Amino acid sequence: MTPGSGMITGGWGFVWAVYGLTWTVVIVYLSVAWSLSRRSK
Amino acid sequence: MRWELPLTALGLLLLVVGHGIGLFVAPPEAMMGDVGRILYAHVPTAWVALVAYLAAFVAAVGSLWSGRFTWDAAVAATVEVGVVLNGLLLAQGSIWARPTWGVYWTWDPRLTTTAVMFVMFVGVLLLRSLVEVAERRLTVTAVAGIVAFANVPVVYFSVKWWRTLHQDFSSPETVSSPMVTPLRIAAFGMLFVAIGIAVMRWRAIYAAVQRETESPALPDMPAPLKLPEVP
Numbered sequence: 504m505t506p507g508s509g510m511i512t513g514g515w516g517f518v519w520a521v522y523g524l525t526w527t528v529v530i531v532y533l534s535v536a537w538s539l540s541r542r543s544k
Numbered sequence: 545m546r547w548e549l550p551l552t553a554l555g556l557l558l559l560v561v562g563h564g565i566g567l568f569v570a571p572p573e574a575m576m577g578d579v580g581r582i583l584y585a586h587v588p589t590a591w592v593a594l595v596a597y598l599a600a601f602v603a604a605v606g607s608l609w610s611g612r613f614t615w616d617a618a619v620a621a622t623v624e625v626g627v628v629l630n631g632l633l634l635a636q637g638s639i640w641a642r643p644t645w646g647v648y649w650t651w652d653p654r655l656t657t658t659a660v661m662f663v664m665f666v667g668v669l670l671l672r673s674l675v676e677v678a679e680r681r682l683t684v685t686a687v688a689g690i691v692a693f694a695n696v697p698v699v700y701f702s703v704k705w706w707r708t709l710h711q712d713f714s715s716p717e718t719v720s721s722p723m724v725t726p727l728r729i730a731a732f733g734m735l736f737v738a739i740g741i742a743v744m745r746w747r748a749i750y751a752a753v754q755r756e757t758e759s760p761a762l763p764d765m766p767a768p769l770k771l772p773e774v775p
Binding site: 510511512513514515517518520521522524525528529532533536537539540542543 | 552556559563567572574575576577578579581582585586589628632635636639640642643644737740741744745747748751752
C-alpha cells in the first residue's frame with residue numbers, strides 16, 4: 504500500500520493468476536465441449 | 545457450419561479485447577490499484593454464471609411442462625456451464641480477496657451463498673448421473689434444478705440484504721466510466737462463449753439421450769436353459 508494514499512500497490516501476480524486461470528478454464532472447457540459435440544454428430 | 549462456432553469465436557475476440565483494455569488501458573482502481581483489474585475477469589464470470597443458472601431454471605420448467613428430452617438436455621448443459629463458471633468465480637474471488645481483504649476466504653454472506661449455490665448445482669449434476677431411466681432422470685433433474693435455483697436470487701441480493709465485505713452490484717452506476725467499456729465488452733465476450741459452449745454441450749447430451757431412449761438397455765435376463773442333446 505502506498506503510504507498516505509490508501510491505494511494498494513503491486514499485486515500483478517494476483518492479476519495474472521486470475522487471468523491465467525480464467526483463460527485456461529475457458530480454453531480447456533471449450534475444447535472438451537467442441538470435441539464431444541463433434542463426436543455426437 | 546453450426547451457428548455456435550462463429551458466436552463462440554466472436555465471444556473469444558470480445559474477451560481478448562475486453563481483458564486487453566482492462567489490463568493495459570483502463571486506469572488502476574482508486575483503492576485497489578492494479579489488483580482492481582481482476583474486475584474485468586471476475587464480474588463477467590459472475591454475471592454469466594447467474595445467466596446460465598437462470599437459463600437452467602427456464603429449461604427445467606420447460607422440461608417438466610413438456611416432458612421432452614430436448615429441454616432435459618438444455619437443463620443439463622446450462623447447469624454444467626453454470627457450475628464451471630461458478631467454480632471459476634469462487635477461485636477468482638479467493639485470489640482477489642488475498643491482496644484486498646488479507647485472506648483467501650471469509651464466511652461473508654456473498655461468498656457463503658455463492659459457495660452454497662455451487663454445491664447445490666453440483667448436486668443437481670450428481671443426482672442426474674445417478675438415475676438410469678431417462679424419463680425419471682428428466683423429472684429428477686428438472687425438480688432439483690428448480691430447487692437449486694431458489695438460492696440464485698439470494699446470492700444476487702446478498703450484498704443488499706446483509707452487511708458484507710463484498711462490493712455492491714457492479715453496474716454503470718457503481719463503476720467509473722473508463723471501467724464500464726472493458727467490463728461490458730468482456731461481459732458480452734464471456735456470454736457469447738458460454739452460449740456457444742452450452743449449445744455444444746446440449747447437442748452432445750441430447751444425442752446421448754436420444755441414443756439411449758431409441759435403444760434402451762435391456763435388463764439382465766437369465767441365460768436360457770439348455771437341454772442335453774439326446775444321442
